[in-house]
Amino acid sequence: MTRTIEYRDALNEAMSEEMRRDERVFLLGEEVAEYDGAYKVSRGMLQEFGPKRVVDTPISESGFSGMAIGAAMLGLRPIVEFMSWSFSLVAADPILNNAPKMLYMSGGQFGCPIVIRGNDGAGGQLGSTHSWCVEGLYANVPGMKMVIPAFPADAKGLLKSAIRDDDPVFFLESERLLAYKDEVPEEEYLIPIGKALVRRPGTDCTLVSFGRPVHFCLEAAEELAREGISCEVIDGRTIRPLDIDTIVQSVKKTNYCVVVDQSWPFASPGAEIAAQVHAACFDDLDNAVGRVHSADVPTPYASELEQEYLPNARRICEAVRATTYNA
Amino acid sequence: MQTAIGTDHLDFSVPEPRNALTSKLGSDTTTSWLRDMMLIREFEVRTMQAYQDRKIGGFCHVYIGQEAVAVGTIAALEKKDPLVTAYRDHGHALARGMDPKYCMAEMYGRIGGCAKGKGGSMHMFDRINNLYGGHGIVGAQTPLGAGLAFGTKYIDEVIEKGRSNRVTLCFLGDGALNQGAFHEALNLAGLLELPVIYIVENNGYSMGTAIHRGTTMADSICEKARGYGIRACEIDGMDVLNVYDAMKPLVDEVRETGRPAFVDMRTYRFKGHSMSDPRKYRPREEEEVYESGDPIAKLRDTLMSQGAIDDAGFKALGKEIRLEVRDAMKWAEASPAPTPEEELYRDVYVEAWGPYTGTTEPQMIKECEGTHGQDG
Ligand SMILES: Cc1ncc(C[n+]2csc(CCOP(=O)(O)OP(=O)(O)O)c2C)c(N)n1
Ligand SMILES: [Mg+2]
Numbered sequence: 001m002t003r004t005i006e007y008r009d010a011l012n013e014a015m016s017e018e019m020r021r022d023e024r025v026f027l028l029g030e031e032v033a034e035y036d037g038a039y040k041v042s043r044g045m046l047q048e049f050g051p052k053r054v055v056d057t058p059i060s061e062s063g064f065s066g067m068a069i070g071a072a073m074l075g076l077r078p079i080v081e082f083m084s085w086s087f088s089l090v091a092a093d094p095i096l097n098n099a100p101k102m103l104y105m106s107g108g109q110f111g112c113p114i115v116i117r118g119n120d121g122a123g124g125q126l127g128s129t130h131s132w133c134v135e136g137l138y139a140n141v142p143g144m145k146m147v148i149p150a151f152p153a154d155a156k157g158l159l160k161s162a163i164r165d166d167d168p169v170f171f172l173e174s175e176r177l178l179a180y181k182d183e184v185p186e187e188e189y190l191i192p193i194g195k196a197l198v199r200r201p202g203t204d205c206t207l208v209s210f211g212r213p214v215h216f217c218l219e220a221a222e223e224l225a226r227e228g229i230s231c232e233v234i235d236g237r238t239i240r241p242l243d244i245d246t247i248v249q250s251v252k253k254t255n256y257c258v259v260v261d262q263s264w265p266f267a268s269p270g271a272e273i274a275a276q277v278h279a280a281c282f283d284d285l286d287n288a289v290g291r292v293h294s295a296d297v298p299t300p301y302a303s304e305l306e307q308e309y310l311p312n313a314r315r316i317c318e319a320v321r322a323t324t325y326n327a
Numbered sequence: 328m329q330t331a332i333g334t335d336h337l338d339f340s341v342p343e344p345r346n347a348l349t350s351k352l353g354s355d356t357t358t359s360w361l362r363d364m365m366l367i368r369e370f371e372v373r374t375m376q377a378y379q380d381r382k383i384g385g386f387c388h389v390y391i392g393q394e395a396v397a398v399g400t401i402a403a404l405e406k407k408d409p410l411v412t413a414y415r416d417h418g419h420a421l422a423r424g425m426d427p428k429y430c431m432a433e434m435y436g437r438i439g440g441c442a443k444g445k446g447g448s449m450h451m452f453d454r455i456n457n458l459y460g461g462h463g464i465v466g467a468q469t470p471l472g473a474g475l476a477f478g479t480k481y482i483d484e485v486i487e488k489g490r491s492n493r494v495t496l497c498f499l500g501d502g503a504l505n506q507g508a509f510h511e512a513l514n515l516a517g518l519l520e521l522p523v524i525y526i527v528e529n530n531g532y533s534m535g536t537a538i539h540r541g542t543t544m545a546d547s548i549c550e551k552a553r554g555y556g557i558r559a560c561e562i563d564g565m566d567v568l569n570v571y572d573a574m575k576p577l578v579d580e581v582r583e584t585g586r587p588a589f590v591d592m593r594t595y596r597f598k599g600h601s602m603s604d605p606r607k608y609r610p611r612e613e614e615e616v617y618e619s620g621d622p623i624a625k626l627r628d629t630l631m632s633q634g635a636i637d638d639a640g641f642k643a644l645g646k647e648i649r650l651e652v653r654d655a656m657k658w659a660e661a662s663p664a665p666t667p668e669e670e671l672y673r674d675v676y677v678e679a680w681g682p683y684t685g686t687t688e689p690q691m692i693k694e695c696e697g698t699h700g701q702d703g
Contacts, residue, residue: 023485023486025483026481052481052484052485053485055519057515057516058515058518059695060511060514060515062470062507062511063470063508063511063512063515064470064511064512064515065470065515066467066469066471066474066508066512067468067470067471067473067474067477067512067515068474069470069474069484070411070459070471070472070473070474070476070477071475071477071478071481072478073471073474073475074409074457074474074475074478074479074482075478075482076478076481076482093464093467093508094467094471095509097464097467098462098467098471102460103674103675103676103677103686104445104674104675105442105445105446105450105452105453105460106442106445106446106450106452106674106688107440107441107442107443107444107445107446107452107674107689108443108450108673108686108687108688108689109441109453109454109688109689109692110452110454110460111677111686112461115684142675143675143676145676166677166678167676167677167678167680183501194680195388197471205509224700241680241681263447263697285416287519304552324579
């Protein structure tokens with residue numbers, strides 16, 4: 001049985017179910033309790049769990065993320081909400097230098113089972129400081145996992161897995177998807193971290209993406225289908241660990257690949273995936289892997305500029321046509 | 328502005344009565360503190376030699392001169408109380424009960440090290456003794472200290488449904504006073520009423536920067552904590568009896584009230600900042616003044632005047648400790664280097680995937696848990 005709910009409520013259900021199941025799990029962050037969440041993701045959780053488990057913090061990202069890491073070292077399972085991953089930059093030291101390295105530096109003695117979650121990528125005309133896609137910055141760091149769901153059902157199943165995971169998980173949501181409604185199972189389920197999904201089967205070109213741009217890919221695939229180009233859209237869902245097998249399997253079938261990544265092009269997850277596909281599918285590819293990224297500029301404010309900046313459906317269509325021109 | 332701190336760093340009034348508690352403790356306990364301080368001193372002297380001999384790599388910061396701080400504060404704790412510190416951490420590890428052989432082997436980069444040779448001098452961890460590191464980034468441990476206190480409170484109150492009764496000690500250097508993380512941590516500790524004591528090991532310098540060149544109100548840093556609503560006091564950290572006398576009631580109070588505290592622990596590092604510091608920023612005469620207040624000599628003299636130890640006993644103790652540290656070095660030397668096949672990709676993730684091979688406990692934990700098991 002399924003019902004249709006918003007992405008934000010899927011997140012809320014995941015956290016609430018896990019908090020009912022495991023007393024070690026708690027939520028902290030700015031405005032998560034009294035305000036019901038800056039984006040209403042934690043709506044109602046204060047009433048259910050009380051202020052000891054749904055903890056409002058001051059605007060102090062470095063302090064409270066470090067604090068959550070200390071609690072995780074004791075074996076608790078904090079969920080840290082950043083209003084936006086853009087604000088995680090002031091907490092770079094705890095989230096990059098402590099959480100992912102604690103297990104290694106302590107020789108296996110202290111793990112850090114923490115989930116850090118919040119909005120990633122451009123919202124709507126928020127300008128450069130508030131539109132960070134941190135996957136390009138953070139995916140480089142070993143010791144953490146990175147999850148970036150595009151649909152409500154995945155958001156719920158993956159967040160539950162992230163909370164149960166013994167390693168630190170960076171969970172990247174999108175403000176633009178929070179109100180997106182889709183079917184989510186009634187009954188309890190988990191979605192494993194590290195498994196991609198074929199969202200739309202196709203035969204002519206593989207489109208690989210993560211998070212919000214998966215929706216741009218589906219839009220582009222629709223348009224390209226009208227032109228007679230059948231795209232297979234892969235929703236990566238997780239960046240670390242990367243499910244390269246599902247991608248390679250598809251490329252071996254289509255012989256073409258375009259990677260769509262909302263981070264900037266240089267030294268990005270998209271660049272990594274292109275490199276891995278080139279290595280694994282060298283003999284299968286009929287052209288070099290195409291790439292669509294956010295434009296290599298600070299995120300602009302003006303709507304016309306922001307739309308063009310994003311890896312939108314039009315730019316994806318152009319990339320697919322260019323990549324498959326010799327088909 | 329004068330570059331050095333001068334000679335009155337320890338010249339301040341300490342209100343509490345001296346030796347109020349320690350006089351009741353019995354000389355076995357106070358003699359064990361002498362032993363602990365002498366062990367740290369000898370360990371650090373040998374660490375410096377091993378560093379010169381290139382047995383130890385990287386950055387290495389010794390604790391010589393500050394022994395009374397770790398020994399006196401940790402004596403005031405219970406074993407269940409978490410502790411976290413900065414990179415000048417060998418003294419805390421030993422005072423907390425880590426066998427010196429694991430500490431030395433860690434610096435030698437050997438598999439027998441407390442962290443299998445993956446942490447090094449600045450990153451000592453010991454789960455059994457509730458030592459949550461050794462942290463190399465100045466100030467980084469201060470939010471972690473708030474988090475450990477948040478965690479103990481949460482476990483005690485939410486999970487075990489009791490009252491919070493563990494106290495976290497979080498050590499920092501005077502240089503960390505100027506880090507944003509420290510101020511955020513203090514605000515959170517005050518705001519959320521966390522049972523943590525921040526202990527500034529105020530040795531007057533961060534590398535070559537005398538405290539008044541790096542921070543405002545250098546003579547009254549307690550005011551910084553009071554600004555966050557946290558009670559604060561100064562303690563003479565060159566006298567272990569005094570440290571205990573002042574710390575024990577403070578620890579008891581924090582355990583009772585669950586509210587944080589802050590200590591300006593006045594001390595002095597006798598050696599350079601790290602192994603490569605010629606100490607040009609402070610005059611030799613200044614060092615001599617503080618060296619004349621050596622915390623080990625001070626306790627030795629007190630114990631001798633009480634008849635708790637005599638010259639022969641002191642010499643015997645020194646010999647015993649020299650042998651212990653020598654054995655620790657032999658043990659470290661004999662411990663193999665971690666092999667890349669076994670260890671490079673281990674302990675990155677708990678779970679094994681891709682090149683990552685899961686996690687294993689260091690020898691220290693296996694051996695200590697083994698002994699605990701036998702004890703019952
Ligand atoms: C964020 C950061 N900046 C700079 C350093 C380099 N550094 C290491 S120790 C140190 C001085 C710290 O002095 P203090 O906190 O007083 O501790 P002490 O060495 O006196 O024990 C500096 C600047 C560092 N480790 N981390
Ligand atoms: Mg200092």
